Amino acid sequence: MIARLADGVPRKGLWLLAALLLLLTLFPLFASGYLLAIGFLILYFAYVGQAWNVMMGFAGQLSLGHSLYVGLGAYAAAALYVHFGVSPWIGLGAAIGISMLAGAAIGFLAFRFGVAGVYFAILTIAFAEFARIGFDHFAWVRGSSGLFLPVANYTENDLWNLRGSPVMFYYLMLAMTAGAFVLCHALLRSRMGYYWLAIRESPEAAAALGVNVFRYKMYAVVISAAMTSLSGVVFAFYYNNLFPEQIFHISRSIELILGPIIGGIGTLVGPIVGAFLLTGLAEGLRELMLQLGIDVPGVKQVFYGLCLLLVIMFLPDGVWPPLARKLGLHR
Amino acid sequence: MPVEIYLNVAASGLLTGLVYGLMALGLSVIFGVVRVVNFAHGEMMTLAMYLTLLLFSALKLDPLVLLVPIAAVLFVFGYLLQAGLINPFINRPEHSQFMLLVAIGLILVNAQLIAFGPDAQGIRTAYSFDSYQLGPLIVDASKVYAAGAALVVAAALFAFFRFTLRGKSIRACADNYQGALVVGLNVKHLYALTFGIGAACVGAAGAMLMAVTDVTPTIGPSYTLLAFVIVITGGLGSMGGALLGGLLIGLTEALGGVLFTPSAKSMFAFGLLVLVLLFRPQGILGRKTA
Numbered sequence: 001m002i003a004r005l006a007d008g009v010p011r012k013g014l015w016l017l018a019a020l021l022l023l024l025t026l027f028p029l030f031a032s033g034y035l036l037a038i039g040f041l042i043l044y045f046a047y048v049g050q051a052w053n054v055m056m057g058f059a060g061q062l063s064l065g066h067s068l069y070v071g072l073g074a075y076a077a078a079a080l081y082v083h084f085g086v087s088p089w090i091g092l093g094a095a096i097g098i099s100m101l102a103g104a105a106i107g108f109l110a111f112r113f114g115v116a117g118v119y120f121a122i123l124t125i126a127f128a129e130f131a132r133i134g135f136d137h138f139a140w141v142r143g144s145s146g147l148f149l150p151v152a153n154y155t156e157n158d159l160w161n162l163r164g165s166p167v168m169f170y171y172l173m174l175a176m177t178a179g180a181f182v183l184c185h186a187l188l189r190s191r192m193g194y195y196w197l198a199i200r201e202s203p204e205a206a207a208a209l210g211v212n213v214f215r216y217k218m219y220a221v222v223i224s225a226a227m228t229s230l231s232g233v234v235f236a237f238y239y240n241n242l243f244p245e246q247i248f249h250i251s252r253s254i255e256l257i258l259g260p261i262i263g264g265i266g267t268l269v270g271p272i273v274g275a276f277l278l279t280g281l282a283e284g285l286r287e288l289m290l291q292l293g294i295d296v297p298g299v300k301q302v303f304y305g306l307c308l309l310l311v312i313m314f315l316p317d318g319v320w321p322p323l324a325r326k327l328g329l330h331r
Numbered sequence: 332m333p334v335e336i337y338l339n340v341a342a343s344g345l346l347t348g349l350v351y352g353l354m355a356l357g358l359s360v361i362f363g364v365v366r367v368v369n370f371a372h373g374e375m376m377t378l379a380m381y382l383t384l385l386l387f388s389a390l391k392l393d394p395l396v397l398l399v400p401i402a403a404v405l406f407v408f409g410y411l412l413q414a415g416l417i418n419p420f421i422n423r424p425e426h427s428q429f430m431l432l433v434a435i436g437l438i439l440v441n442a443q444l445i446a447f448g449p450d451a452q453g454i455r456t457a458y459s460f461d462s463y464q465l466g467p468l469i470v471d472a473s474k475v476y477a478a479g480a481a482l483v484v485a486a487a488l489f490a491f492f493r494f495t496l497r498g499k500s501i502r503a504c505a506d507n508y509q510g511a512l513v514v515g516l517n518v519k520h521l522y523a524l525t526f527g528i529g530a531a532c533v534g535a536a537g538a539m540l541m542a543v544t545d546v547t548p549t550i551g552p553s554y555t556l557l558a559f560v561i562v563i564t565g566g567l568g569s570m571g572g573a574l575l576g577g578l579l580i581g582l583t584e585a586l587g588g589v590l591f592t593p594s595a596k597s598m599f600a601f602g603l604l605v606l607v608l609l610f611r612p613q614g615i616l617g618r619k620t621a
Contacts, residue, residue: 062426064433113609117425118368122559123608129556130601137595144594250552254433261430298444298548305437312431313416316423 013329024174028167036166040238042279043173044231049259049271050180051227056257057266058184058193059220060200062117065106065124067252068131069099069225073232074242078149079141081161081237088162088233095229102127103225107218116203125250132248141242149240162237169238176234177272180227185268187223196220200266251301258304262311264318273320278307335467340585342470348581349478350539352574353485354554355561357532360488363568364505364525367417367428371436373554375530378439379405379537380546381447387454387541394456395480398538402484402531409530413523421522436555443548453545477539484535485574488528492570501525505568553597560604566617575616579603 006014027039048070055061076098077091106127110120136144157164159172187193195216198206207213236242246252263274282300289299311318354376361369369375382401383394390397416435420428461472492498504511504521511518557580565576580600587599607614 056426062429109605109609113612115608115612118429119563119608119612121426121429122368122563123605125556126560126601126604130598130605133595133598133601137592250556254437296445297449298441301441302438302445305434305441308430308434308437309416312427312434313419316427 010329012327016327016329021178028170033166036170038279038283040166040170040173041283042275043170043177044235045256045259045275045279046272047173047177047180048228048231048256049263049275050177050184050268051224051231052257053260053265053267053271054184054187054227055220055224057260057270058188058196058200059217060196061217061220062121063124063221063224064121064250064253064257065126065128066224066228066256067248067250068102068124068128069228070232070235070252070256071128071131071135071242071244071247072099072102073229074236074247075135075141075147075232076229077233078147078236078242082147082149083140087160088237089160092230092233095233096226099225099229099232100222102131103221104218107221111214111217125253128248128250128253132244135244135248138244144244146241146243148242149237151240162234166238169234172234176230181268181272183227188268192216192219255304258308260318262307262319264320267318267320267324269324270318270320273323274318277319278304281307337586337589338467339469340589341582342468343474344581344583344585345578346470346474346478346581347543347585348578349481349574350536350543350577351557351561351581352577353481353539354533354536355558355565355577356485356488356570356573357529357536358558359562359565359568359570359573360532361526361529362562363570364501365413365417365421365522367420367526368432368559369526369529370429370432370555371439372533372558373556374436374439374443374551375405375408375533376537376540376554376558377443377546377548377551378408379534380541381443382534383538383541384452384454384546394454394538394542395476398480398484398535401538402534405534405537406527406531408527410523410527412530413526414519417526418519418522436552440548440551443551447548449547449549451545451547454541456542459542471543473542477543480539481536484532485570488532489570491528497524557597557600560600563604563614564607566614569614569616572614572616576614579615 024039024043028036031039048066052063052066055063073092073095076095077088080086080091080094081088106124109115110123115123135141141147152163157168159168162169162172188197195206195211198209198211199213199216203213232247235247259274259278260271261274262278263272264270282303285303286300289295315322354372358369358372361367379401382404383397386392386397386401387394412435416431417428420431456473458472458476462469463472463475492502500511500516501521501524503514504516504518504525508518511521561576561580562573563576564579565572565574580603583599583603584596588596611617
């Protein structure tokens with residue numbers, strides 16, 4: 001299985017991947033707390049970007065409401081932990097289940113009734129906004145006043161209850177990002193992956209060839225939703241507080257799709273490259289602003305907007321495809 | 332609760348809905364012709380509202396007078412946006428155009444945040460607290476003026492598209508892009524003109540809305556969504572549909588706010604959107620296309 005996964009990947013690419021993985025594994029040994037937090041953020045965006053990419057990059061369904069799945073996952077696991085002390089790994093089952101149901105509901109409604117393209121994107125936003133306002137009034141999870149996880153100074157890492165040091169979260173996120181990369185690679189090589197690409201390029205042609213377009217679009221939405229909700233669970237236990245106004249907000253949905261768009265939609269490496277570029281540059285900018293003594297909210301987002309604008313205008317396929325050609329990794 | 336309260340709330344919702352309708356009309360015109368979904372629509376709306384705020388405090392002019400210069404400024408803004416940034420994207424895939432406007436929206440909303448700060452700001456006109464009494468109904472004067480102005484602007488727009496040569500050639504571009512090119516229309520110029528007209532609608536609506544409500548930079552995306560909900564409900568690309576959608580959403584939000592809690596009112600608008608997408612995806616007044 002593992003040998004087959006590496007089939008057809010350029011040897012140079014494997015070496016580069018291994019080097020990157022080694023570097024990221026050793027990173028906490030010499031990183032300060034601040035750098036570690038940035039490292040976590042980069043891996044977080046790389047992971048969520050990969051999850052979003054399954055829907056948009058592979059199956060061609062533009063979702064602008066992925067914060068819905070992050071939020072549902074985060075709230076499901078956090079509420080079970082706060083109310084009943086249930087381990088987040090058991091809560092994860094609920095989180096994934098709920099997110100898959102939500103994804104299936106959106107997918108069913110949209111694909112059954114022929115809602116496509118821009119209309120589909122707006123439908124996903126509408127559901128995320130619906131959830132945001134709904135959770136504001138959902139008393140069991142404390143509504144708009146926010147849900148807080150108990151915080152203490154944890155001396156040892158409790159992976160079962162996800163209570164512990166940032167280093168533990170960093171390695172967890174690294175494992176998830178690596179796992180998502182391998183999973184997406186395997187998905188793309190599978191029969192389903194080829195069906196997705198066919199649907200993305202031309203739904204009519206795919207249907208004419210006998211691909212069950214509805215079913216495979218549904219699989220894409222549901223898999224993407226499940227993957228995204230896992231990141232929500234980790235998000236909740238890492239930050240220990242949840243507000244509907246933040247976690248379900250449309251700006252979060254947009255933030256998490258910037259990485260794969262800038263890196264390269266539909267590529268496996270794109271979301272990772274995009275997360276590195278975007279988070280790295282944004283934090284660099286923040287540092288620069290601090291040095292200059294400028295403290296204005298919104299600068300980071302303007303920067304995000306400019307990056308997005310420039311990439312869309314001049315590198316419509318993202319940063320990775322031309323970079324891969326330069327490195328001689330192009331198939 | 333007495334029936335009068337519901338009637339009052341409904342009337343007020345309908346009046347605000349007309350202003351929403353004008354805003355959505357801009358979105359609908361842009362989509363109907365250029366086939367681009369303006370994801371920066373609400374951000375342009377708050378831009379117009381801030382311009383109103385600045386001009387009002389500088390010149391002490393009535394927002395209803397200010398709507399003319401502000402619509403003109405937004406027209407130029409929209410024209411340049413289409414001519415400079417969006418026209419090169421006409422033949423790009425749909426999601427690419429969409430992301431371009433998401434980027435523009437992101438820049439606009441946060442540039443406004445940097446320029447004007449996060450606090451809600453409003454203006455007070457001489458008639459801010461006036462009201463009219465019609466039988467059991469008591470309606471705010473500023474809402475009546477704003478709704479009246481929205482109707483006038485919408486009527487002018489209808490006339491422009493129906494009776495002027497320029498309006499007819501824009502409609503020709505909308506009906507048949509290739510055909511318009513063949514008969515020698517300058518499609519790119521007409522597209523930019525259309526985006527400008529759509530932006531001017533938003534500008535006018537923003538100036539009027541400033542007389543009725545406060546503005547914060549971060550409300551922009553909510554207005555974008557509201558405009559989407561309205562035009563999809565009424566029928567994307569249909570001008571009458573946008574106004575009808577605005578009335579419906581204004582009414583839904585107002586009644587939702589009274590029957591439940593005001594902070595949950597947008598849920599009803601989204602609920603309506605989902606229902607329309609499922610059962611009448613072309614919208615109430617939209618024409619069925621392929």
